[in-house]
Amino acid sequence: MPYKYLSGFGNDFATEALPNALPEGQNSPQKVAYGLYAEQLSGTAFTAPRADNQRSWLYRIRPSVCHTPYSPVTAASDIVGSFGVGSKDSHCVSTPNQLRWSPFEIPETGKVDFVAGLHTLAGSGDPSTRTGIAIHIYAANASMENSAFYNSDGDFLIVTQQGRLDIQTEMGHLLVEPNEICVIPRGIRFSVKLPDGPTRGYILEVFDRHFELPDLGPIGANGLAAPRDFLYPVAAYEDVDGTSYKITTKYQGRLFSVSQGHSPFDVVAWHGNYAPYKYDLRKFCTINTVSFDHIDPSIFTVLTVKTSVPGVALADFVIFPPRWMVAENTFRPPYYHRNCMSEFMGLVSGAYDAKAKGFLPGGGSLHSMMSPHGPDRTTFEKASVDALAPIKLRPDGLAFMFETSHMLSLAPWALDKNLAGGRVLQDDYYTCWQGLEKHFDPTKPEGVWADKK
Numbered sequence: 001m002p003y004k005y006l007s008g009f010g011n012d013f014a015t016e017a018l019p020n021a022l023p024e025g026q027n028s029p030q031k032v033a034y035g036l037y038a039e040q041l042s043g044t045a046f047t048a049p050r051a052d053n054q055r056s057w058l059y060r061i062r063p064s065v066c067h068t069p070y071s072p073v074t075a076a077s078d079i080v081g082s083f084g085v086g087s088k089d090s091h092c093v094s095t096p097n098q099l100r101w102s103p104f105e106i107p108e109t110g111k112v113d114f115v116a117g118l119h120t121l122a123g124s125g126d127p128s129t130r131t132g133i134a135i136h137i138y139a140a141n142a143s144m145e146n147s148a149f150y151n152s153d154g155d156f157l158i159v160t161q162q163g164r165l166d167i168q169t170e171m172g173h174l175l176v177e178p179n180e181i182c183v184i185p186r187g188i189r190f191s192v193k194l195p196d197g198p199t200r201g202y203i204l205e206v207f208d209r210h211f212e213l214p215d216l217g218p219i220g221a222n223g224l225a226a227p228r229d230f231l232y233p234v235a236a237y238e239d240v241d242g243t244s245y246k247i248t249t250k251y252q253g254r255l256f257s258v259s260q261g262h263s264p265f266d267v268v269a270w271h272g273n274y275a276p277y278k279y280d281l282r283k284f285c286t287i288n289t290v291s292f293d294h295i296d297p298s299i300f301t302v303l304t305v306k307t308s309v310p311g312v313a314l315a316d317f318v319i320f321p322p323r324w325m326v327a328e329n330t331f332r333p334p335y336y337h338r339n340c341m342s343e344f345m346g347l348v349s350g351a352y353d354a355k356a357k358g359f360l361p362g363g364g365s366l367h368s369m370m371s372p373h374g375p376d377r378t379t380f381e382k383a384s385v386d387a388l389a390p391i392k393l394r395p396d397g398l399a400f401m402f403e404t405s406h407m408l409s410l411a412p413w414a415l416d417k418n419l420a421g422g423r424v425l426q427d428d429y430y431t432c433w434q435g436l437e438k439h440f441d442p443t444k445p446e447g448v449w450a451d452k453k
């Protein structure tokens with residue numbers, strides 16, 4: 001499969017797999033070229049201001065509506081849709097505890113595809129009122145066959161951790177490898193193949209608005225993620241009839257499916273600004289202190305979803321990429337911290353500056369609103385005496401954070417102590433801070449660390 005992309009975050013694209021399949025100068029001609037149907041896919045209200053308005057026009061072999069009625073999927077699922085604690089459906093739990101998970105298991109037996117391999121960890125709000133977010137992981141070992149998925153509840157930002165995802169979408173193909181992310185907006189049908197076999201990763205789902213590049217303020221016109229590095233698929237279609245396709249949607253947190261006798265990937269041409277995209281995190285132009293002190297992690301924001309309050313994100317996607325550390329006279333790891341936001345972290349590879357052990361690739365941690373957290377004892381002690389030479393921090397490491405202004409509720413699966421025979425949820429996480437010693441000595445204004453170098 002040749003993967004071809006169009007570039008530029010939020011551009012208005014036009015792409016066709018057959019010459020002149022796109023109508024000239026209008027969206028809905030009486031007769032569309034090649035006998036195609038025209039269909040609009042709206043990603044914002046019709047009346048959203050022009051700067052926010054997102055929609056695409058799809059020219060396809062059949063309109064999407066040619067399918068059997070939706071019926072609930074009866075197979076057991078670890079997906080949660082509504083996070084109001086106490087709501088009859090939700091079974092979610094609120095806990096301010098600092099939580100950490102060892103690498104989430106990838107199933108070794110049976111065939112588990114991307115949809116069956118979705119597990120919700122935490123979330124807030126409810127898609128029915130377009131408030132909130134959800135955090136899921138996926139752990140799968142099989143490609144989706146003759147099936148597609150779309151999310152009615154919101155947009156998915158997918159962080160691949162192990163294995164590439166070969167994603168066929170209505171707009172074309174995306175090949176996404178670890179160190180890359182992709183965003184599949186609400187409603188867009190996609191099917192995931194696993195060219196490398198077993199796979200794992202993380203998903204940030206937002207129930208309202210869409211991901212945007214952060215404003216750069218005094219940074220200026222350049223830096224962080226560059227718009228031109230966001231890649232969108234070119235139109236690619238298949239004309240397959242007579243095979244039964246199952247299309248599953250997550251709708252208010254529940255799965256429903258329809259069937260149809262033709263491929264849903266029959267879009268010959270499309271134009272517009274509502275489409276899936278991918279981004280290589282290695283292209284992120286990292287900015288940080290060249291003098292002193294630890295800069296807040298918002299400096300590493302790749303994408304953000306705004307709320308109506310200026311500067312307050314519904315969710316930020318933040319990375320901790322390889323970078324030079326040069327800060328002088330500075331405690332360089334993350335500071336001890338209590339936050340009015342909730343912080344979920346994952347690790348794609350390597351290790352993370354605040355934790356000497358226990359936070360592993362494919363695992364995760366959650367530090368909830370106002371729950372204290374920071375470096376473990378080993379990290380604190382080492383960083384308190386380390387020589388402050390310039391160092392290249394973890395050239396192969398990539399950690400990330402989903403940070404949200406909402407309080408999260410925990411899905412039952414996330415707190416299941418028996419996951420993988422009790423090897424996932426770390427009961428003893430809190431102990432990494434228990435040994436932090438008292439160093440206070442009122443007779444030593446210069447502190448105690450000078451003696452310990």
Ligand SMILES: O=C(O)Cc1cc(O)ccc1O
Pocket residue numbers: 295296297333334335337339343354367373374401
């Ligand atoms: O590890 C964390 O908790 C994330 C984090 C990183 C950082 O560099 C500063 C603050 C912060 O919350």
Ligand SMILES: [Fe+2]
Pocket residue numbers: 337339343367373
């Ligand atoms: Fe933090």
